[in-house]
Amino acid sequence: MLSRKIKAALEGSSAIRAMFVEGKELAAKVGAENVFDFSLGNPATPAPEKVNQVIKDLLDGTDPLTLHGYMSNSGYEDVREAIADNLNGRFGTNFTWKNIVMTVGAAGGLNIVFKAVLDPGDEVIVFAPFFGEYRSYAANFDASVVAVKPDYETFQPDMEAFEAAFTEKTKAVLINTPNNPTGVIYSDETMRKLAGILEKKEKEYKKEIYLISDEPYRELVYDGAEENFITKYYKDTIVGYSFSKSLSLPGERIGYIAVPDEASGSQELLAGIEVANRTLGFVNAPSLMQKAVAGCIGEKTNLEFYDKNRKDLYEGLKKLGFTCIKPQGAFYLWVKSPVEDEAEFVAAAKKYNLILVKGSAFGCGGYVRLAYCIPNEKILRSLNAFAKLAEEYGLTQG
Numbered sequence: 001m002l003s004r005k006i007k008a009a010l011e012g013s014s015a016i017r018a019m020f021v022e023g024k025e026l027a028a029k030v031g032a033e034n035v036f037d038f039s040l041g042n043p044a045t046p047a048p049e050k051v052n053q054v055i056k057d058l059l060d061g062t063d064p065l066t067l068h069g070y071m072s073n074s075g076y077e078d079v080r081e082a083i084a085d086n087l088n089g090r091f092g093t094n095f096t097w098k099n100i101v102m103t104v105g106a107a108g109g110l111n112i113v114f115k116a117v118l119d120p121g122d123e124v125i126v127f128a129p130f131f132g133e134y135r136s137y138a139a140n141f142d143a144s145v146v147a148v149k150p151d152y153e154t155f156q157p158d159m160e161a162f163e164a165a166f167t168e169k170t171k172a173v174l175i176n177t178p179n180n181p182t183g184v185i186y187s188d189e190t191m192r193k194l195a196g197i198l199e200k201k202e203k204e205y206k207k208e209i210y211l212i213s214d215e216p217y218r219e220l221v222y223d224g225a226e227e228n229f230i231t232k233y234y235k236d237t238i239v240g241y242s243f244s245k246s247l248s249l250p251g252e253r254i255g256y257i258a259v260p261d262e263a264s265g266s267q268e269l270l271a272g273i274e275v276a277n278r279t280l281g282f283v284n285a286p287s288l289m290q291k292a293v294a295g296c297i298g299e300k301t302n303l304e305f306y307d308k309n310r311k312d313l314y315e316g317l318k319k320l321g322f323t324c325i326k327p328q329g330a331f332y333l334w335v336k337s338p339v340e341d342e343a344e345f346v347a348a349a350k351k352y353n354l355i356l357v358k359g360s361a362f363g364c365g366g367y368v369r370l371a372y373c374i375p376n377e378k379i380l381r382s383l384n385a386f387a388k389l390a391e392e393y394g395l396t397q398g
């Protein structure tokens, strides 16, 4: 009854969602307050107050036929202009509204870019560990991802492996920094090397190879790290952004794609992305949310909330003897499993009501991911449960 593609998708169904469901089941048994659910990247700090105010003002003060109507498939021109101006002011770019396409979150944005550039059999290079849904997005267009291993010390991409991953079929390279699941920010050196290799490969294969930068965590950076903007490294860059995390609006499905004029075939690319938005059935990004984000353009999420969680969890787990990568951005902690098979470790953690996600869901076994976008008191209480887990594995107490 089901299509072959969706059957395959069901079989490989998201490990993150699966753990989220397990967390819910456990909560029904032992009480939600006793479950430490680190599975889902669902922000636990609300949208800035201004978001609701702007939405109320829009509802009260705008002609409903305009506010709830169709518009261009790429979105409202004034909204796109507001986003372009904001990016230009912050990053020295020269976007106009024509360079911006409003999307149904980052997921919608990546799918329309893939639809616009990928043919069946094409390959997209990604860097392990990576957001597992990239596989499904590529499969939607009968393309596939080719994963490049990390440098296991720093979790920056391994450049030799990157260079070796290109084939005739490589159409795009997809990066995500600050990274889900490691929290690592790709360094300036990494970005320069990556761009250098891409330029070389464009010449070698005599075609454009796009760098797609998936940036839902762009503003979630700690310890004074600078927000980066990737178009400055490589001209054939397509930026995908989402307000899901930066304004705590994941259920509202709003984001954008930015294509700079310098990118090869930028006009054609923008036209293709716009058509893809329509033909994939998104039609346009939600109208009210487009207007809402434009009205909240300078607003920021509660970064201190995540930073406190980050410090408490990272320091707490290190003290217990766990090996963790220090997150520089986003809201995830990447922890080495004390045993090779991290599925066993995830199962052991569940005994203490700790819900973690297997690294293999991100193309990188032997590790687990903890989403620390949960209330701080839960982080603090979870450390007792982690202490029992550490004891079970005989980790040294520091």
Ligand code: PLP
Pocket (backbone or CB within 6 Å): 041, 104, 105, 106, 107, 108, 131, 176, 180, 214, 216, 241, 242, 243, 244, 250, 254, 255
């Ligand atoms: N890309 C990455 C790296 C993510 O972590 C997520 C969500 O967690 C997405 C894309 C999808 O984001 P959105 O909710 O904007 O579709």
